Each structure stands twice: as structure tokens, then as C-alpha cells.
Amino acid sequence: MLLLQVLINGLLLGGLYGIMALGMSLIWGVMNIVNVAHGALIMLGAYLAFWMFHLWGLDPFLSLPLTIAALFVYGYCLQRWVLNLVVRAQLFLTLLITFGVEVVMINVARLLWSSDLRQVTPAYAAANFEIGQLTIPWVRLWVFATTLVLSVVFLVVLEHTRLGRAIRATSEELRAARLTGIPVAHIYAVTFGLGAALAGAAGGLWGMLFPITPMMGGSLTLKSFVVAVLGGLGTMMGAIVGGLALGLTESFAGTYLGPTYPNAISFGLLVLILIFRPTGILGRRT
Amino acid sequence: MGARRWLTPVAALGALAVLGTAPGLVSPFILQFIINLFMLAVLAESWNIIGGFTGYASFGNVAFFGIGAYTMGILMTKAGLPLWAALPAAGLVPMVFAAVVGLPILRLKGHYFAIATLGVAETMREIVYNVEITGAGTGLVMPIARTPALFFYLMLATLVAVTLVNVWLSRSRFGYGLVAIREDEDAAAAMGIDTARYKTIAFAISAAFAGLTGGVFAYWITFIDPDAVFRVIVTIQMIIMAVFGGAGTVVGPLLGALVLASLSEVLSTQLVALAELFNGLIVILVVLFMPKGLLEVLRAGRGSFRAMARNLREYRV
Amino acid sequence: MAILTARNVTKKFGGLAAVSDVTFDLHDGEILGLIGPNGSGKTTLVNVVTGALPASAGEVRFDGHALTGLPSHEIGRLGVSRTFQVVKPFRNLTVVQNVMVGALFGAVGGARDLKTARRQAEEILAFVALDHRGDAPADGLNVPERKRMELARALAMRPRVLLLDEVMAGLNPAEIDAAVDLIKRIRDRGVTLLVIEHVMKAIRNLSDRILVLFHGQTLTEGAPADVLNDSRVVAAYLGRRYAEAARA
Numbered sequence: 001m002l003l004l005q006v007l008i009n010g011l012l013l014g015g016l017y018g019i020m021a022l023g024m025s026l027i028w029g030v031m032n033i034v035n036v037a038h039g040a041l042i043m044l045g046a047y048l049a050f051w052m053f054h055l056w057g058l059d060p061f062l063s064l065p066l067t068i069a070a071l072f073v074y075g076y077c078l079q080r081w082v083l084n085l086v087v088r089a090q091l092f093l094t095l096l097i098t099f100g101v102e103v104v105m106i107n108v109a110r111l112l113w114s115s116d117l118r119q120v121t122p123a124y125a126a127a128n129f130e131i132g133q134l135t136i137p138w139v140r141l142w143v144f145a146t147t148l149v150l151s152v153v154f155l156v157v158l159e160h161t162r163l164g165r166a167i168r169a170t171s172e173e174l175r176a177a178r179l180t181g182i183p184v185a186h187i188y189a190v191t192f193g194l195g196a197a198l199a200g201a202a203g204g205l206w207g208m209l210f211p212i213t214p215m216m217g218g219s220l221t222l223k224s225f226v227v228a229v230l231g232g233l234g235t236m237m238g239a240i241v242g243g244l245a246l247g248l249t250e251s252f253a254g255t256y257l258g259p260t261y262p263n264a265i266s267f268g269l270l271v272l273i274l275i276f277r278p279t280g281i282l283g284r285r286t
Numbered sequence: 287m288g289a290r291r292w293l294t295p296v297a298a299l300g301a302l303a304v305l306g307t308a309p310g311l312v313s314p315f316i317l318q319f320i321i322n323l324f325m326l327a328v329l330a331e332s333w334n335i336i337g338g339f340t341g342y343a344s345f346g347n348v349a350f351f352g353i354g355a356y357t358m359g360i361l362m363t364k365a366g367l368p369l370w371a372a373l374p375a376a377g378l379v380p381m382v383f384a385a386v387v388g389l390p391i392l393r394l395k396g397h398y399f400a401i402a403t404l405g406v407a408e409t410m411r412e413i414v415y416n417v418e419i420t421g422a423g424t425g426l427v428m429p430i431a432r433t434p435a436l437f438f439y440l441m442l443a444t445l446v447a448v449t450l451v452n453v454w455l456s457r458s459r460f461g462y463g464l465v466a467i468r469e470d471e472d473a474a475a476a477m478g479i480d481t482a483r484y485k486t487i488a489f490a491i492s493a494a495f496a497g498l499t500g501g502v503f504a505y506w507i508t509f510i511d512p513d514a515v516f517r518v519i520v521t522i523q524m525i526i527m528a529v530f531g532g533a534g535t536v537v538g539p540l541l542g543a544l545v546l547a548s549l550s551e552v553l554s555t556q557l558v559a560l561a562e563l564f565n566g567l568i569v570i571l572v573v574l575f576m577p578k579g580l581l582e583v584l585r586a587g588r589g590s591f592r593a594m595a596r597n598l599r600e601y602r603v
Numbered sequence: 604m605a606i607l608t609a610r611n612v613t614k615k616f617g618g619l620a621a622v623s624d625v626t627f628d629l630h631d632g633e634i635l636g637l638i639g640p641n642g643s644g645k646t647t648l649v650n651v652v653t654g655a656l657p658a659s660a661g662e663v664r665f666d667g668h669a670l671t672g673l674p675s676h677e678i679g680r681l682g683v684s685r686t687f688q689v690v691k692p693f694r695n696l697t698v699v700q701n702v703m704v705g706a707l708f709g710a711v712g713g714a715r716d717l718k719t720a721r722r723q724a725e726e727i728l729a730f731v732a733l734d735h736r737g738d739a740p741a742d743g744l745n746v747p748e749r750k751r752m753e754l755a756r757a758l759a760m761r762p763r764v765l766l767l768d769e770v771m772a773g774l775n776p777a778e779i780d781a782a783v784d785l786i787k788r789i790r791d792r793g794v795t796l797l798v799i800e801h802v803m804k805a806i807r808n809l810s811d812r813i814l815v816l817f818h819g820q821t822l823t824e825g826a827p828a829d830v831l832n833d834s835r836v837v838a839a840y841l842g843r844r845y846a847e848a849a850r851a
Contacts, residue, residue, distance in 0.1 A: 034397045085574055089601035091396045092343040093573050096529070099345075099522055100569025107563035174603070185603055218518060222408055225401055260423075264412030270405040274398055275390040459707045459715055466704045469693035476653060476687075477760060478679035478708035534695075 005134055006255045007248065012140045014247025015147035016205055020220060021227035021239035022154060023198030028233060030171035030191045031087055036098040038224050039217025040105035041196045045071050045203025046120075046212045047113060053120050060120050060208050061142065067204040068197045075196025080189035087188065102217065109214035117211040125208070143205045150201055151240055154194070158236065167191050219263055226270040232280030241281055305442065309435035317434055321506065323547045324441035325499055329524035330531070330539035331448040332495035337525065338533035339455050340488045341468025342392065345521055346403030347496050349410045350380035352515040354497025355504035359426040360419060362505070369431075369505065373440075376501025377494045384493030385486055392485045404518075411516035425511030428504060437506040444502065448495045452536045464488055465534070519562055526569045532579030541580060574598075606631045606795060607652075607683070607764055612661035612671075614644075614651050614819075621647040623819040624661070629764065634786070634796045636810030636827070638803075640839055644819035645799045646688055649766050653685045654678040665764065682710040684762035688769045688799075690753040692741040698752055699724050699737040702759045709760025724759055731755045731785060747778045751785075758789065765789065766797045771805055783808050807831060815839070 024038045035041075048067045052058040058066075078101070086093055127138045158164040170177040170187045178184050210216075223246065231242025249269065250262040257265075273280065309317060329351065337343045354376040361372040391402045414420045431437075455461035463484050466474035475481050504510045527546050532538025546568060550561050575594055576583050583590045605628035614622040622644040629635055637645050650656040652663050654675035663670040670678055684705075693701050702724035706714045714720035728734040731751045736744065744752060750770050757765055767786070771779050783805050790796055800806045806813065806827070813830040815822040817839045823830055830836055 028397075032397075034401065082570070082574070084603050085598060086577075086601045087603045089573075089577065089597075092400065093577050093601075095343070095345070095397065095400050096525065097570055097573040100526075100566045100573065103519065103522060103562055103566030103569065105566075107560070107566060111560075111563070188603060219408070222401075222405065226405075229401075258416075260412075260416050264409060264416060267405045267409040267412060271391075271402055271409060274394055274402045274405070278394070278398055457717060459717070459720075462700075462704055462707055462717070462720075465696065466693060466708075469695060470691045472655065473687065473691040473693070474704070475675045476655065476679055476685060477705055477756070478676050478710070478713075479704075480674075480676050 002255070006251050008134060008136060009140075010248035010251030011244055012136070012144045012247070013251060014244035015144040015151075016202060016209075016243070017223060017227050017246050018240040018243025019147045019150055019198055019205075020202040020224040021231065021243050022151065022236060023195035023202070024221075024224040025228040025231075025233060025236060025239045026158075026198070027192055027195040028228065030167055031188055032091065033083065033087060033094045033098065033192075034091075034225070035192075035195065036095060036221055037102035037105060037217075038195075038199055039219070039221035040102045040109075041071060041075065041199035041217075042203040042206065042220050042224075043109060043212070043214060043217040044074070044105065045200030046207035046216070047109065047118075047203075048200070049204035049207045050118050050120050050212055053122070054118075059122055060204060061146065064146070064201060064204050067200045071200025071203075072193040072197040074193075075199075076189045076193035078196070079192030080185065083192065084185050084188055102221070106214050106217060113214065115213055115215070117213055118207075119211050120207040122208070139208050143208060146201075146205060150198070154198065155236055157194075163190065219266075222270065223266055226266050226273070228280075229270065229273055229278065230280050232282035235280075235282045238280055238282035245281065302442075302446070306439075309438050314434065317438060319547075319551055321434070321437050321441050323543060324438075324445050325503060326523060326527060326547050327540050327543035328441065328445050328448050328495055328499045329520070330527040330543045331445070331452055332492045332499070333524045334452060334528045334533060334539045335455065335464075335495075336485075336488050336492040338528055338535070338539070339452075339461060339468065340464040340485060342485060342489070343400055343525070344403040344489070344492070345400045345525070346405070346407035347492065347524060348516055348518065348520045349403075349407035350384060350493035350496035351500035351503070351520060352407075352410060352414070352512075353380040353383055354500030355510050355515040356414060356420050356426070356500075357497070358501035358504040359421075359428060359510050362429060363426055364419065373498065373501050376504075377498040380497030380500070381490045381494035385490045388486045388489040392482065392489060404521075407516060407518070407521065411512045414516070415512045421511070423511065425509060425514070426504075428508045428510070430508055431505060437502060440502045441499070444495065444498050449536065449540065451491065451495075452539075456536050460484070460487075468534070519565065522569065523565060526565065526572060529577070530568065530572050530580055532581035535579070535581055538579050538581050545580070604631045605629060607663070607665045607670075609648075609652065609663045610661055612648065612651055612663060613659045614647050614656060615659040620659075620819050622651065622816075625816070625819075625821050627814050627821070627824065629795060629797055630811075631795055632790065632793070633811040634790055634798060634809050636806045636813040637797055637799045637816065638801070638806055638813060638836075639816035639822070642818075643816040643839075645816055646768055647819075648816070649685055649768055649797075649799065652678075653683060653766065676708075679709060679760060680711050682761070682763040683766070684709065684757040684760045684764070685766040686750075686753045686757050686768055686770055688772070690749050692744075692749060692752060694740075694742040696741055697738050698733060698741055698744070699728060701741050701752055702727055702755045705756040705759030710762060713761060724755075727755045727759045730788075731758070746773045747781075750774070750782070754785070754789075758794075762794055764795045764797070766799075768799045769801065770798075771800055771802050779805055803831065 024035055027033055027035045045067050048070055049060045049063055052063040053060055086097055124138055129136045129138050166182050166187050170182055170184055227242040227246050228239055230245055231238030253265040254262045333347050357379040358372050358376040361367045361375055387406060394402055415423055463479045466479055467481050467484060471481055527542035528539040530546060531542025550564050553564055586593045607629040609625060609627050612622055612625045625648060639645055651658045654673055658671045665683055668681055703720040706720040706723040714723055728737055731754055733751045733755060736748060771782050779802055786809055798809060810827050813827050814824045815830060815836050822835060823833055
């Protein structure tokens with residue numbers, strides 16, 4: 001059944017998009033920073049997973065925690081010592097600076113690792129799991145499972161820990177948060193770190209499914225944005241829902257229209273959503 | 287008093303006359319650099335209209351550049367039109383496109399507008415990639431023109447035109463309206479300014495010049511494909527050049543283009559990656575330390591460090 | 604003669620009616636005071652009249668035109684201007700440039716070139732006694748100066764009707780007296796005024812009539828002496844009245 005296959009493919013991909021968007025949505029929701037460098041962070045995560053696999057033979061699923069930790073530290077430092085300096089400036093300036101960060105990261109990657117395509121190919125990469133006429137690559141299934149686990153863990157942290165409460169408080173009312181003793185600069189940095197960690201995880205997983213190049217980030221940033229807006233900004237569940245929605249859309253577009261269409265559709269979708277329903281599927285109308 | 291008014295225009299005309307002799311005097315390599323410089327300056331000045339004066343920071347103006355390039359390409363290769371017929375179209379088509387797309391998009395604010403424009407640029411690239419008439423992924427090969435001098439004068443003329451438009455904005459009722467929109471759109475509307483119309487006009491004019499530049503560029507490099515003309519780095523360059531020099535001023539974007547393009551050329555003759563890296567670093571440094579632009583820094587003189595510190599205190603957390 | 608009429612104006616936000624079935628006339632050359640406790644819908648009413656918000660129901664007419672349904676810039680072009688409760692200066696412009704925007708736009712027939720606009724702006728600044736600060740950056744003014752610039756900007760639009768939203772908030776007693784004097788002189792120039800205020804002394808002094816809003820509805824309307832002594836108005840304001848009495 002081709003239809004079911006397309007559906008499953010879309011959902012599996014959608015989980016990955018959801019994780020990507022979760023990171024972006026968090027950063028945007030808490031600090032009102034649209035992180036244009038998000039795709040570059042995903043790219044960094046992918047390269048880290050690739051090099052750990054290539055140099056040390058580390059299985060990409062096993063090295064995921066390392067990737068996540070590394071990206072968290074990187075994100076924390078970036079926010080704490082660079083982005084925190086302009087976080088309260090006009091929106092256009094914060095957008096511009098993250099653009100600059102993205103350009104720097106992509107070009108450093110180009111210089112260090114060249115533009116050659118890489119891919120993480122563990123032994124089980126080609127193994128499939130079959131149900132009737134459906135073929136599901138094991139890797140995709142495990143990637144999807146991992147994204148679900150990460151999403152749940154993240155949501156639990158945000159809702160039920162002191163850290164999560166501090167983050168949510170800071171996002172709602174900066175001055176009040178300060179007054180109650182929350183170390184805002186640190187919380188912002190942690191938030192960005194978490195967003196970067198999620199991006200890194202997405203990158204590590206992405207590398208198992210698709211080729212890795214320094215340029216991969218650009219379209220992924222936009223897709224994260226599409227998903228975040230599609231699902232409804234500020235709602236974490238929205239990122240997950242939006243991710244699944246985009247995954248399905250791309251899967252159908254790719255199968256029924258042609259392989260070069262998914263990107264055009266995603267970006268076109270972005271523009272349409274912004275025009276007609278900027279609050280997204282789950283978002284609240286302000 | 288009367289004599290001083292004429293100083294700037296006379297000086298400008300003099301500079302133009304000197305520039306006009308350049309094709310005969312300088313090496314082809316330098317000529318190429320100058321043409322590229324003019325192109326970036328036009329892009330920065332044209333972005334200034336919507337981003338600097340009106341305060342709507344478009345992150346997708348490269349879309350108009352690309353549409354202009356492809357209009358030129360399609361008209362010259364598929365329809366066989368000569369330069370003088372195709373070039374105005376390269377300005378007109380993006381202008382109309384901007385007016386149409388602007389209707390819904392200019393109603394968005396802040397981040398949403400910026401990302402929407404980015405989305406438009408990316409969508410345009412993907413569409414061009416997929417469509418037959420544009421040559422899809424393989425691109426278009428333009429008719430060859432013999433003389434680089436031609437492109438020099440075309441870019442120079444476009445640069446003069448867009449600068450004059452900026453001058454007009456800085457001393458006209460329409461320009462005041464745009465600035466009011468930038469400063470406080472609700473107050474501007476309450477004061478009788480038709481904000482939707484003004485924004486759309488500014489966006490369209492900005493697009494027209496980006497398109498003209500794209501048209502000349504297409505003819506100049508004789509081969510275009512989606513990745514050559516819809517590059518995000520071009521958007522970054524035009525924005526950072528305008529911001530670095532001073533967004534919202536007439537001379538700022540020109541200054542920014544001159545300084546940054548020259549620096550970029552000096553620092554990186556070989557690797558494209560280095561040039562882009564440089565651009566990225568400049569963006570970060572400018573936003574951190576001189577978000578109001580070079581002109582403001584120059585004006586503040588010795589007070590500029592204090593101004594920088596004040597900026598940081600206001601913006602940081 | 605009524606130049607601006609509001610009939611059954613209602614504005615709802617979701618289920619909440621911020622303004623409910625308000626009807627009033629604004630007579631040519633009068634100063635109509637609009638008072639009511641915080642949250643009674645005064646600013647919302649002004650927002651609806653000036654087109655900043657669409658009305659949920661009802662109609663506002665001015666000089667033969669229906670205002671309801673028009674965008675705010677068209678209402679400004681017709682000759683209805685307003686000041687904002689939280690002032691909205693054009694921060695990166697100078698004071699005179701701020702006022703010039705009003706002169707260039709505003710009611711139909713304004714200055715079309717910068718030189719004329721500047722001259723008109725300077726005249727208005729002199730009228731509000733702010734001409735000595737003409738070339739100062741707009742974000743460098745103190746509170747009373749900011750209020751006067753906001754007023755000057757609205758005046759430069761050549762309005763026939765001017766709606767003032769709490770221009771005296773944050774002013775000390777001497778500044779309040781100066782503001783009252785200025786508003787009276789604006790009326791003498793031929794402008795009809797609707798003034799929202801909390802400062803009772805000023806409102807009593809200024810208004811020909813007073814309209815009282817409470818929970819979005821008209822509570823009462825009439826001569827200052829009657830309205831301010833009305834027990835229902837006192838009850839709505841309980842506490843504030845006594846504070847005012849102690850100060851006056």
C-alpha cells in the first residue's frame with residue numbers, strides 16, 4: 001500500500017522535524033530570539049556524530065549523549081558571552097547577529113571539513129523491517145523512537161523541575177524573574193544550551209538518514225521555523241505536532257509531485273501560514 | 287550660504303566624471319572589483335529604502351535580485367530581446383512582484399516579517415529550480431557582450447539613480463512618512479499616514495533596484511543558475527553594509543559597501559569561504575559594538591566609546 | 604451644534620464589553636470632559652472613535668462622514684486627532700521633526716514641502732512653549748515636555764476635533780495649571796476638545812460638560828458642578844474624591 005508507506009515515512013521524518021523545532025521554539029519563546037543559526041547547530045551535531053563514528057567507531061546512537069552534552073556547552077557559552085549582550089536590542093539586531101553566527105559556523109565547517117558529503121553508516125544502516133507490503137528501515141524507526149524519548153524528557157524537564165519553572169518564569173516576565181532572585185543571564189544561557197542540545201541531537205540523528213554537508217543548515221533552519229510556526233509558537237506540543245505535519249506534507253509532496261518539490265512546498269507553506277494563520281495549529285490567538 | 291548648497295552636488299558630479307574615466311584607465315581586475323562594488327552599493331542603498339528608512343528589515347531582497355536576473359535571462363535568451371528592452375523589465379517585474387507579495391507580508395511585524403521575506407526568497411529559488419522556462423537546475427546561458435565598460439556604466443547609472451532616490455527620501459514628505467512608520471507605526475497611522483500604501487511603495491521601489499542590479503549582473507556574468515543568484519549571503523551583505531555604514535542615512539550604505547567590500551577583497555582573494563567568514567564576523571561585531579552604524583560612531587567622535595557602553599547596558603541581560 | 608456624534612458604540616473583547624452602548628454628542632467649540640475610574644473604557648472609546656480599534660457595534664459620525672469602519676489614517680485626514688495616554692514620540696527624530704510629521708500629514712490641506720512644514724511646526728511649538736527645545740532629540744525630554752510635544756504633534760495636524768488622553772498624568776500642580784491654560788487656548792483657536800482626565804480639579808476647571816463612564820457604560824452626563832457632586836459618581840470613585848478634596 002503506497003499510501004500507508006508514504007504516511008509512515010512522513011511520520012518518521014516528522015519526529016525528527018519536531019525535535020528540531022522544539023529547540024528553536026524554546027529559544028524563541030523564552031528569549032524572543034529567532035535563532036537563524038539553528039540549522040548550523042544541527043549541522044554541528046551531525047558532524048560531531050560523524051567524526052566520533054569515523055575516528056573512534058562510536059555507534060551514533062551511543063554517542064548521542066556526548067553530542068547533546070557538547071552542543072549544550074557550546075550553546076551555553078554562545079548565549080552567555082555573545083548573545084546575552086544584545087538580547088534586549090531590537091528584534092532585527094538579534095536576528096542579524098544569529099545570522100552572522102550561522103555564516104561563521106558554516107564557513108568554519110567548510111574550511112575545516114570541506115564541502116564533501118559525509119554520512120554516518122553503521123552496520124545496520126540498510127536493514128529493514130517489513131510488515132506486509134510496508135518497508136520500514138530500522139534506523140528510521142529507532143530515530144523516531146529516540147525523538148519521542150527526547151521530547152518526553154524535555155517536556156518533563158520543562159514542566160516538572162525547578163529549572164523548567166525558572167525558565168518559564170523568565171520567559172513570562174523578565175523583570176519579575178530577576179526580582180525573585182532568578183539569575184537571568186544564567187537561565188538564558190541554559191535555555192539556549194538546551195535548544196542547542198536538542199538541535200545537536202537532531203543533527204546526530206539526521207546524519208544517519210541523510211548526507212551531511214556544511215550547507216545543510218540553511219534549509220533546516222527554515223524548516224524548524226516552519227514547524228515552530230505551524231504548530232504554534234510558544235507551545236512545545238505544537239512543535240511536535242507541527243513536525244509531524246511537515247513530515248507528512250513533505251512525504252506526500254516528494255512522492256506524488258517529485259523529489260525536488262518538498263523544499264519549495266515547505267517554504268511556500270511557511271509564507272502561507274504567516275499570512276493566514278500565524279498562530280499555528282495549536283497556538284492561541286493573541 | 288548659497289554657495290554651500292551647491293558644494294555637494296558639484297563635488298558629486300566631479301567624482302562621477304572622474305569615475306567615468308575609470309574603464310579606460312584601470313586594469314580589468316580592478317574594473318571587475320569596482321563593478322562588484324557598485325552592485326553591492328546599489329543593493330545596500332536599495333535595502334536601505336525598506337529596511338533603513340521604513341524600518342521593515344527584509345531578509346529576502348535577494349529574491350528580487352534573482353527575479354531581475356532571471357527576467358533578463360529569459361527575455362534575452364528565450365524571447366531574443368535586446369539589452370535596452372530587457373533591462374527595464376528586470377526592474378519592473380520584481381517591482382510588481384514585491385507589490386503583490388507585499389500586500390499580505392507587510393502586515394506582519396518584527397520577526398514574522400523578516401522570516402516571511404526569507405521564506406519568499408527561498409521559495410523563489412526552489413521554484414526556479416523546478417521550472418522549465420528558467421532552465422531549471424541547469425541555468426541559462428546569456429548572450430556574450432564584448433565590453434566590460436558597458437557593465438561599469440550600467441551599474442554606475444543604477445547606483446546614481448538609487449542614491450538620488452535615497453536623497454529624495456531624506457528630504458521629502460514621503461520620506462518623512464516612511465520614517466514615522468519606522469519610529470511608531472500606530473502613531474504614524476493616527477497622524478494621517480496611509481501606512482499600508484507607503485510601505486508597499488517603499489518595498490516595491492527597493493525591489494525594482496534590486497531587480498535592475500540582478501539584470502545587469504546576469505548579463506555581466508553570462509551564466510545564471512538558481513544557486514548563483516538566490517544566495518542568502520547576498521542578503522546578509524546588503525543588510526550589514528547598510529547597517530555598518532548607517533541604516534536610514536543616504537551615505538551610510540554607500541560607505542558601508544565601500545569599506546566592507548574593499549576589506550573583504552583585501553582579506554580573501556582566494557577562498558569564497560574566507561570572504562563569507564569575514565562577512566559573518568563583521569555582522570557579529572557590528573551588531574555588538576556599533577549597531578547604529580559607522581556614521582553615528584564618527585559623529586560621536588570621542589564619545590563613541592561611551593555610546594557603545596550605553597548601548598551594551600541597554601541591550602544586555 | 605454637534606460636530607461629532609456617537610450612537611450606541613460598543614466594543615467587545617471576546618466576551619467582555621469594554622465599552623457598552625455609549626451615546627454622546629460633541630458640540631462645536633466645547634470642551635467635553637470624559638471621566639471614570641480606571642478600566643471604565645475611556646481610552647477604548649477614544650480608540651474606537653479614532654479608528655485604532657474597530658467598533659463591535661454602533662456608529663460614530665463626524666462632519667457628515669461615518670467614522671466607524673474607516674482606517675485611522677483616514678480619520679486623521681478628516682480632522683480628528685488624538686494624543687496617546689502613553690506618549691509615542693518618534694525617538695530618533697528631533698522635537699521639531701516630530702511636529703513636522705503632523706504638519707505634513709494630518710487633515711487634508713497640510714504642508715507638502717519640508718520648509719513650510721518646519722515653519723508651521725515652529726509656530727505650534729511656540730504656541731505650546733516648547734520652541735526652545737525644537738532641535739533636541741525627542742527621547743531627551745522630561746515628562747511635561749514630552750506631553751507638550753505629543754500635544755503639539757496632534758495640533759500640527761490642524762484638527763477640528765482633538766481627543767486628549769490623560770495629558771496631565773505625571774504632572775505636578777503647577778504644570779497642571781499650565782496645561783489647563785494651554786488647553787483653553789487651544790479651544791480659543793477653534794478646536795473642539797474631548798478631554799480624558801483623572802485630575803478632578805483640572806476637569807472641573809476645563810469642561811463645559813462632563814461625561815462619566817463606569818464599567819464601559821454611560822453613568823451620567825451634564826454640567827461639571829452637577830456631575831461631580833452626583834452621589835453615583837462619587838460612589839464610583841470612592842476614595843479618590845476625598846484625596847482630591849484634601850489637595851484642592
